[in-house]
Amino acid sequence: MLTVDDLAVGYGDSIAVSGVSLHVDEGEAVAVIGSNGAGKTTLLRAICGLLPTRSGTVTYDGDRLTGTPAHRVARRGLAYVPAERRLFGGMSVRENLELGAYPDRPDAARMDLVFGLFPRLADRRSQHAGTMSGGEQQMLAVGRALMSRPRLLILDEPTTGLAPVLAEEAYASLEALRGEGLTVLVAEQQVPLALDLADRAYVIEDGAIQLEGPAAQLQGNPDVRRAYLGIA
Amino acid sequence: MAVVLDGIAYGLQLALLAVGLTMIYGLGGVLNLAHGQFAVVTGISAAVLLDRGLGLPAALVLGVALAAVLALVTDATIMRAVYRLEGEARVLLSLLLTIGLAFVIDGLLIYNYPFTQLNVRVPGPAIPVLGVPMRRGSLTASALALAALAALIVFLRSTRQGKAVRSIIQDEEGARLCGIDPGRVRTAVFALSGALAGLAAIAEGLTSSIGATEGTELTILALIVTVVGGLGSVAGALLAGLLLGIIYTLSQVYIGAYVTFIILLLAAMVTILIRPSGLLGRGA
Amino acid sequence: MASTELPVGTADASTEVAAVHHVPLWRAYVPVIGAAVVLALVPVVIGDSRYLMGLAVLGLAYAGYGVGFNIIFGNTNQLFLCVGALAGVGAYGTTILGNELELPMLVAIPASVLVAALLGAAFSWVSVRRQLDVIFVGIVTLTFSLMFLNLLLGQRELTGGETGTVVLYDTGIVGARGLGSYYVFLAVLVAYLTLHRWLQRSHVGWAFRALRDDEVAAELAGIDVARYKVLAGVVGSAMVGLIGALYANYEGFISPTTFELGNVDVPVLVMLAFGGIGTLLAPVVGSAVFTAVDEVLRPFSQLRITVYGVILLVLFLGFRRGLIPTLGGLVRKLTRRG
Numbered sequence: 119m120l121t122v123d124d125l126a127v128g129y130g131d132s133i134a135v136s137g138v139s140l141h142v143d144e145g146e147a148v149a150v151i152g153s154n155g156a157g158k159t160t161l162l163r164a165i166c167g168l169l170p171t172r173s174g175t176v177t178y179d180g181d182r183l184t185g186t187p188a189h190r191v192a193r194r195g196l197a198y199v200p201a202e203r204r205l206f207g208g209m210s211v212r213e214n215l216e217l218g219a220y221p222d223r224p225d226a227a228r229m230d231l232v233f234g235l236f237p238r239l240a241d242r243r244s245q246h247a248g249t250m251s252g253g254e255q256q257m258l259a260v261g262r263a264l265m266s267r268p269r270l271l272i273l274d275e276p277t278t279g280l281a282p283v284l285a286e287e288a289y290a291s292l293e294a295l296r297g298e299g300l301t302v303l304v305a306e307q308q309v310p311l312a313l314d315l316a317d318r319a320y321v322i323e324d325g326a327i328q329l330e331g332p333a334a335q336l337q338g339n340p341d342v343r344r345a346y347l348g349i350a
Numbered sequence: 351m352a353v354v355l356d357g358i359a360y361g362l363q364l365a366l367l368a369v370g371l372t373m374i375y376g377l378g379g380v381l382n383l384a385h386g387q388f389a390v391v392t393g394i395s396a397a398v399l400l401d402r403g404l405g406l407p408a409a410l411v412l413g414v415a416l417a418a419v420l421a422l423v424t425d426a427t428i429m430r431a432v433y434r435l436e437g438e439a440r441v442l443l444s445l446l447l448t449i450g451l452a453f454v455i456d457g458l459l460i461y462n463y464p465f466t467q468l469n470v471r472v473p474g475p476a477i478p479v480l481g482v483p484m485r486r487g488s489l490t491a492s493a494l495a496l497a498a499l500a501a502l503i504v505f506l507r508s509t510r511q512g513k514a515v516r517s518i519i520q521d522e523e524g525a526r527l528c529g530i531d532p533g534r535v536r537t538a539v540f541a542l543s544g545a546l547a548g549l550a551a552i553a554e555g556l557t558s559s560i561g562a563t564e565g566t567e568l569t570i571l572a573l574i575v576t577v578v579g580g581l582g583s584v585a586g587a588l589l590a591g592l593l594l595g596i597i598y599t600l601s602q603v604y605i606g607a608y609v610t611f612i613i614l615l616l617a618a619m620v621t622i623l624i625r626p627s628g629l630l631g632r633g634a
Numbered sequence: 635m636a637s638t639e640l641p642v643g644t645a646d647a648s649t650e651v652a653a654v655h656h657v658p659l660w661r662a663y664v665p666v667i668g669a670a671v672v673l674a675l676v677p678v679v680i681g682d683s684r685y686l687m688g689l690a691v692l693g694l695a696y697a698g699y700g701v702g703f704n705i706i707f708g709n710t711n712q713l714f715l716c717v718g719a720l721a722g723v724g725a726y727g728t729t730i731l732g733n734e735l736e737l738p739m740l741v742a743i744p745a746s747v748l749v750a751a752l753l754g755a756a757f758s759w760v761s762v763r764r765q766l767d768v769i770f771v772g773i774v775t776l777t778f779s780l781m782f783l784n785l786l787l788g789q790r791e792l793t794g795g796e797t798g799t800v801v802l803y804d805t806g807i808v809g810a811r812g813l814g815s816y817y818v819f820l821a822v823l824v825a826y827l828t829l830h831r832w833l834q835r836s837h838v839g840w841a842f843r844a845l846r847d848d849e850v851a852a853e854l855a856g857i858d859v860a861r862y863k864v865l866a867g868v869v870g871s872a873m874v875g876l877i878g879a880l881y882a883n884y885e886g887f888i889s890p891t892t893f894e895l896g897n898v899d900v901p902v903l904v905m906l907a908f909g910g911i912g913t914l915l916a917p918v919v920g921s922a923v924f925t926a927v928d929e930v931l932r933p934f935s936q937l938r939i940t941v942y943g944v945i946l947l948v949l950f951l952g953f954r955r956g957l958i959p960t961l962g963g964l965v966r967k968l969t970r971r972g
Contacts, residue, residue, distance in 0.1 A: 168523065192529040204524030206517045217517050217528045220510065266529060381769070431951055441769045442713070446907075446950045449900065453943025461936035566896075570780065577773060608788030615777040615784075622770050623760060 119144045119301055120165070120183075120196075120270060125174035127157075127164040133172070134160040135325040142270065147292070147302040149316035149333065151309045151346060157325040158305035159201060162274050166198040167191040178270075193221075197268035201275040203259040207248025211239055214247050214258055218265030225265075232261040235291055253284040260291065271295065273304045277311065289315050309346035313337050321346075352482040353599050359488050361595020362495035363557070367550035367568060368575035368587040369502065370543025376519040376582025378536050380432055380444035384424070384452040385547055386568030387459075392417040392548030393468040393560035394459055406470070413468075414548035421544025424451060425537045433533070452565060459562040466562060468555035491553035498549050499588065506584065515539060519582055547572075574618040580631025589629055647708050647912025648846065651839045654831070666831055669918050670824045677816055687816060693925040694819040695881050699902050700917025701826040702873035705833070708912030709842040710866040712758060713772035718898030719779040720871050721878030723750045725888045726786065726793060728879040732803040734792075739805055739883060747875040753778075754871025755864050762860040779895055786890040798889025805883040815884055822880065823918075826873055831914055833869075838862065896939075901928075904942060907949045 120142040127135040135157040142148045152158050163169040165176050167188035176183040178194060192198070206214050215232060216224040233240035236257040242250065247258055256276060263271060273292075277285035289311045292302055296315075306312035313319055313333045321329035321342065329336065336342050371385045396413030400406065428451060432444045472490050476483035506512040517525040518532050525532060550568075554560040575594055579586030594614060601610040621628055654662050673694070680686045699717055706714045714720075727746025731737045737745070757778075761771045786793045793799055807814040833839055841862045844852040853859050882888045891897060905924045909916025927945075931938040 166527075168526070187531075188523075188526040189529050189531045192527055198527050200523070200527070204521045204527060206520045206524060208520050209513065209516065213513060216510070217513060217525070217530070220514060220528045220530050223510070262528065428947070428951070438768045443950060445769070445772065446903070447947060450943045450946030450950065453900075453939045453946065455943075457936050457938065457940025457943060461940070464936075573773070574777075606788075608784050612781050612784050612788075615781045619774055619777045619781075622766065622774050623764060626764070626766065626770055 119146075119179060120303065121175075121177040122161075122165060123175045123177070125161070125164060125176065126172040127160050127169055128172050129160075133325065135164065135322075138174070138322070138325075138327055140320050140327065140330070142301060142303050144269075144301055145296075145299065146318065147296055147304070147316045149309075149312035149319040150303070150305040150322055151307070151312055151319055151336075151342075152305075152322040153345075154307065156323045158322055159274055160325070161322065162198065162272055162303075162305055163200075166196065166272060168198075192266060195267070195269040197263035197266055197271050199259045199263045199271070199273045199276065201278050203255050205247040205255055205258055205262070208246060210244045210246055211250075211258055212243045214262050215239075215265050218262035220266075222266075225267075228265055228267065232264055235264075235294065236261055252279040253281070253287075256280060256284070256288060257291075260288075264295075268300070270301045270303065273302070275305060275307055277306065277308045285311060309342075351480070353603050354596055355479060355482050355484065356488070357596030357599035358592060359484070359492040359557070359595070360599055361592035362492050362499070363550060363553045363591075364571060364575050364595050364598075365588045365591025366495040366498055366546060366553060368572045368579065368591055369499065369584055370539075370546040371572045372576040372579060372582055372587045373515070373519075373539050373584060374536075374543050375576065376584075377515065377532070377539055378429075378433060379437070379440055380429065381441060381448065381573075382424075382540075382543070383445060383448040383569055383573075384455060384565075385543070385572050386570070387452045387455040387565040388417045388421055388544045389547040389551035389554070389568050390459060390560065390562055390565040391420055391455065393551040393555055394463050394466050394562055396552070396555070397466045397468040398463065400468075401466075410470075410552055414545050414552070417548035417551075418541045418545040422537065422541045424448075424544075425540040429536075429540065433536070452569065456562070456565050459565075463562050467559040468551065468561075469559040470552065470555045472556065485557075487556045491556035494549065494556070495553050498546065502546075502584070571614070574614050576628075577618045578621045578628055580628025583628065583630045586628050586630035593629075646910045648843050650913050651834050651843045654834050655839070662835055663828065663831060665915055666824065666827045669827060669915060670820070673820055673823070673918070674817075677813055684811070687813075688811075689925060689929060691816055691819050691884060693921050694816070694823050695877050696901060696905065696924065697917040697921035698819070698823050698826055698877040699874055699898060700905050700921060701823070701830055702870040702877070703902050704870075704906060704912060704917060705830060705866050705873070706754070706870035708906065708916075709833075709846065710863050711768060711846055712761065712863060712867060713768050714754070714757060714775045714867070714870070715772050715895065715899055716753075716757070716775040716779040716782075717874055717902055718893040718895055719775075719782040720750045720753060720874040721881070721898060722782060722786065722888075722890070722893030723753060724875030724878030724880075725882035725893065726799075727875075729799055729801050729882050729888060730792060732801065733799070736803065739803065739808070743876070743879045743883070746879050747872050750875025750878070751868045751872040754867040757871075758864040758867030759860070762863050776895075779899070783890055783894060794889070796890065798887055798892075801882060801886045801888070805886065808880055808883045809886055811884065819877075819880065819884075822876065827914060827918075829869070834914070838865070842866065900942065900946075904945055904949065907946075 122138060122140045125135060125138045126133060138161060150158050150161065160169065164171050167186050171184055178196065183191065206217065215229055219225060219228065238254055239257055239261055242254065247255065250258065276288050280288065285308060292315055296302060304312055313336060316333040318331065319333050319336050320327050321336065329339065329342065367389065371382060374380060374382055392413040395416045396409045399409035399412055428447045432440055432447060435443055470487070472486040474486050476485050477489055506516055514525065514530045515535055517528065517530060518535055522532055551560050575587055575590045578594060579590030594617060598610055598614060601613050676690055677687065680690060699721060703714065703717050706712050724746045727749055728742045731742035731745055732739060757775055787795050808818050841857050844855065844857055845859050845862060849859055878893065901924055905920025906916050908923055909920040931941055
């Protein structure tokens with residue numbers, strides 16, 4: 119479904135990501151794990167059209183995605199939930215969700231699905247997004263992304279600023295969404311949760327892929343365990 | 351009391367003049383210093399068309415349309431270069447280029463139509479409002495401004511496209527991720543700002559008159575209101591417009607003409623020094 | 635927040651500073667001396683025409699404004715849209731002090747220049763303290779300009795309002811409007827250029843360059859950004875104020891329109907844009923070109939403004955670094971290939 123081939127992304131004179139290749143097949147859940155500054159965010163933002171790429175290609179459903187601006191990427195069925203969430207603080211939960219469906223009219227059925235997935239949002243339909251807690255904002259960000267009926271959901275560190283209970287709830291929702299047929303690509307520092315969800319995973323450090331393989335295999339990998347799972 | 355009502359009337363006009371400018375800033379971080387010139391274009395073209403025998407409604411509509419078209423052309427040419435930059439560089443370049451544009455328009459209009467004025471007279475006696483007789487022209491202008499501002503607010507608060515505009519102002523990246531194209535929206539709003547400036551010119555033509563030399567003064571007034579209200583805030587422009595309108599008329603009556611403008615300028619300066627985000631702008 | 639490169643050629647100013655630091659003393663001042671010599675010969679070329687002499691002096695004055703603005707904006711990114719007003723402070727200050735208080739020229743001028751310098755200091759200091767973005771500095775100084783203009787128009791008894799005011803006192807060699815006046819202005823301009831070059835070569839030049847690149851990084855590196863910005867503000871404003879004062883004494887008559895934004899700030903911007911904002915000779919080159927263009931366009935009255943608008947658009951759309959630097963770069967590229 120999504121193929122990234124030998125991608126290089128840079129800021130000014132420096133290269134943040136180079137020679138990265140990965141793929142996500144339909145229906146899969148793929149995790150990209152790595153420490154702070156490893157290049158996860160840069161990689162995801164480049165895929166979603168928020169950052170220009172230096173070289174390499176991104177392909178989606180066989181069509182070229184590289185160089186497509188973010189708003190068109192969103193319309194092609196890829197939804198991105200950035201780490202900063204980027205909600206519209208001055209607008210209500212309902213309005214945020216409605217805008218997620220832009221340019222289409224918001225689908226009532228879709229909204230119900232989101233409220234079903236995140237009941238707490240349903241309670242706060244008219245509340246302004248800027249006044250909600252971190253956990254609620256995360257839910258809203260994911261919900262908003264879902265409103266466009268994406269086939270591929272890309273999330274950058276969805277557990278940022280979330281208490282452990284909320285983080286687990288977040289991943290539980292992602293699992294539920296997978297059940298509905300959604301393909302998921304998630305970048306995560308909190309590795310255990312990501313590896314539990316994912317079918318496959320890539321380890322990225324210093325802007326390059328260091329390891330890849332089935333999640334279970336990586337969970338068993340001693341280097342991974344030492345570096346990311348805190349197990350000596 | 352009469353003064354306050356006059357102030358509100360003038361304030362509505364100021365708000366109408368400023369709201370387009372503030373929206374453009376909110377959407378793209380750019381300042382259009384040719385804003386007043388857009389208004390003057392409407393005024394002059396409507397006056398010229400009236401002279402040629404065109405009916406009043408048609409002349410006014412065409413005048414406003416011309417301003418909108420001019421704005422579109424500006425967006426398609428000058429603003430393209432501006433949006434390629436970011437942050438401070440972007441706003442600076444927008445300043446410089448729109449000053450250039452203002453000069454181009456000013457020179458052409460003042461040279462070709464030095465004495466042309468748009469003056470729309472509404473016949474009939476004054477109408478008492480709250481016991482104060484208000485001139486019909488002034489009331490019509492206020493009604494026009496009120497209607498336009500109300501329509502704008504409804505658009506922004508209740509329509510999908512309007513919410514898309516607000517979403518870009520609140521979080522541009524978030525808007526992109528929702529599939530909203532900031533470029534298209536900016537173009538549309540730029541054209542809209544031209545039209546709103548044109549409507550403000552008509553309001554000016556109803557209350558007094560508008561001629562080719564007033565472009566810069568209108569731009570500066572719009573800038574003052576925008577700054578005091580908060581760059582990018584529509585509500586701020588409304589509030590600041592009303593406030594400054596009342597201050598203006600009070601000052602005119604009780605103090606004097608020269609000092610009045612200084613007071614308005616002082617309001618802008620003090621706002622920046624004390625609270626740069628303005629009355630209703632976000633953050634510092 | 636890392637600063638973004640401004641859409642005006644301050645990159646060349648930085649290159650100039652770097653280049654000038656490693657060059658022996660005499661070579662660094664060659665451009666200044668060269669300009670001085672060339673400009674000193676102008677009266678010879680002009681001959682007897684009083685009109686052309688008046689133009690030449692005006693050109694020198696604008697070049698002086700340019701150096702001042704160069705130091706303030708070109709070197710420290712402070713958008714002071716009040717050059718005309720500062721010049722007006724110098725001009726009206728001297729005139730009023732001389733006319734009303736009957737202070738001699740040599741006292742009135744420094745006094746009014748001091749006021750201009752203090753204003754510049756105030757703007758810089760407040761902007762730094764309140765951490766104002768470039769655009770807000772611009773708006774604050776712009777509003778000051780407009781307030782000053784209105785003040786001049788309003789205070790008729792003191793300033794003569796719209797009709798202006800005449801200098802009633804003895805203006806010596808400056809007001810004689812002969813060769814002497816020209817050389818007084820030239821001397822001042824050369825002094826300004828020398829000062830600018832000296833600043834560029836000193837630690838001040840490095841500090842300016844650093845804070846232009848990235849204010850936060852400069853502050854962290856130990857540079858007292860506030861101090862340097864205020865320094866630039868004071869020096870530049872004093873320069874502008876002095877030219878204004880001298881010009882008042884030269885003309886013998888001043889009016890508010892002389893110091894309006896459109897008549898001072900905008901031409902100065904265009905001039906510097908031409909030559910490369912922040913570089914040493916931009917004011918001289920730009921002023922020469924602008925004075926010539928202005929003269930050629932004089933018969934076209936209001937359409938002149940349109941032409942300036944077009945020049946602004948062309949310059950900032952196509953030649954961001956300044957026309958001269960861009961052409962210079964082109965020449966370098968071509969000659970390198972050969």
